[in-house]
Amino acid sequence: MKEYTPFKSGKVREVYDAGDSIIMVATDRISAFDHILKNNITKKGAILTQMSKFWFDLTKDIIPNHMISVDAKDMPEYFQQEEFNGNSMKCKKLTMIPMECIVRGYITGSGWESYKETGTVCGIQLPEGLVESDKLPEPIFTPSTKAEIGDHDENVTLEQGIKYLEKTFPGKGREYAEKIRDYTLALYKKCADYALSHGIIIADTKFEFGLDGAGNIVLGDEMLTPDSSRFWPLAGYKPGQSQPSYDKQFVRDWLKANPDNDFLLPQEVIDKTIEKYKEAYQLLTGKEFK
Numbered sequence: 001m002k003e004y005t006p007f008k009s010g011k012v013r014e015v016y017d018a019g020d021s022i023i024m025v026a027t028d029r030i031s032a033f034d035h036i037l038k039n040n041i042t043k044k045g046a047i048l049t050q051m052s053k054f055w056f057d058l059t060k061d062i063i064p065n066h067m068i069s070v071d072a073k074d075m076p077e078y079f080q081q082e083e084f085n086g087n088s089m090k091c092k093k094l095t096m097i098p099m100e101c102i103v104r105g106y107i108t109g110s111g112w113e114s115y116k117e118t119g120t121v122c123g124i125q126l127p128e129g130l131v132e133s134d135k136l137p138e139p140i141f142t143p144s145t146k147a148e149i150g151d152h153d154e155n156v157t158l159e160q161g162i163k164y165l166e167k168t169f170p171g172k173g174r175e176y177a178e179k180i181r182d183y184t185l186a187l188y189k190k191c192a193d194y195a196l197s198h199g200i201i202i203a204d205t206k207f208e209f210g211l212d213g214a215g216n217i218v219l220g221d222e223m224l225t226p227d228s229s230r231f232w233p234l235a236g237y238k239p240g241q242s243q244p245s246y247d248k249q250f251v252r253d254w255l256k257a258n259p260d261n262d263f264l265l266p267q268e269v270i271d272k273t274i275e276k277y278k279e280a281y282q283l284l285t286g287k288e289f290k
Helices: 044-057 109-118 158-168 171-195 249-257 267-285
Strands: 012-018 022-026 029-032 036-039 066-070 087-092 099-106 134-140 200-211 217-220 229-233
Touching: 022 044, 029 249, 044 066, 044 087, 044 171, 044 267, 066 099, 099 158, 099 171, 134 171, 158 171, 171 200, 171 217, 200 267
Parallel strands: none
Antiparallel strands: 012 022, 022 087, 029 036, 066 087, 099 134, 099 200, 200 217, 200 229
């Protein structure tokens, strides 16, 4: 059996070259504040992979995505081992566009901190009088540059993003930036409406895009998982305060409340986190995660 080693190892994912495709493996690692924590969250990788599959299937009418299969039978024999069961996705090879496409439908997190100081988020002027967790009049596109492990992503305006993409794609920066902005907003609106009808508010999320061999823009990476999004329960939603969540905000909050944690979580936080992920999966897909 041929063995594979990842050609790219991210904070929480490993990516393998399978010849005409890639195998993207979502690990059970978890990151917060640009650090990889010392704990694993058991089955987290499988939940993220299956949730991404659900959203890719739901949104393929808006934009093509990179998913080929999550069935191990469609992958090289090496990925049919137990450690890859359920957490691996066979994907098309893309030339990735180096921008995190963040969309915010509600004011929270770093957006709320920026708004309190300047009334703006990434250069976008927002109405006066918003309170924490308020729904925005319209979702806003607030991109950031992609950081290497150990570095911080940098929030940029659309115009700054255009100049940034010009470095990689001369003459195409504006076209690509505007297209991925439009795709980002269209994806968010469809998925946020769907989630709301299933009891979950998607406060914000991020998408990543790439180019296929023909130069078409394709949705890649993960999609609308608790690692890349803020999911709030609709029941009990109350603007003017922070919200309980189904995502890793629970982990972030614990880390902030325990500054001497050395990025090591207690078992009860690990257990609570995976239960939150499972609950979100069941609400959104209508299926119990097994």
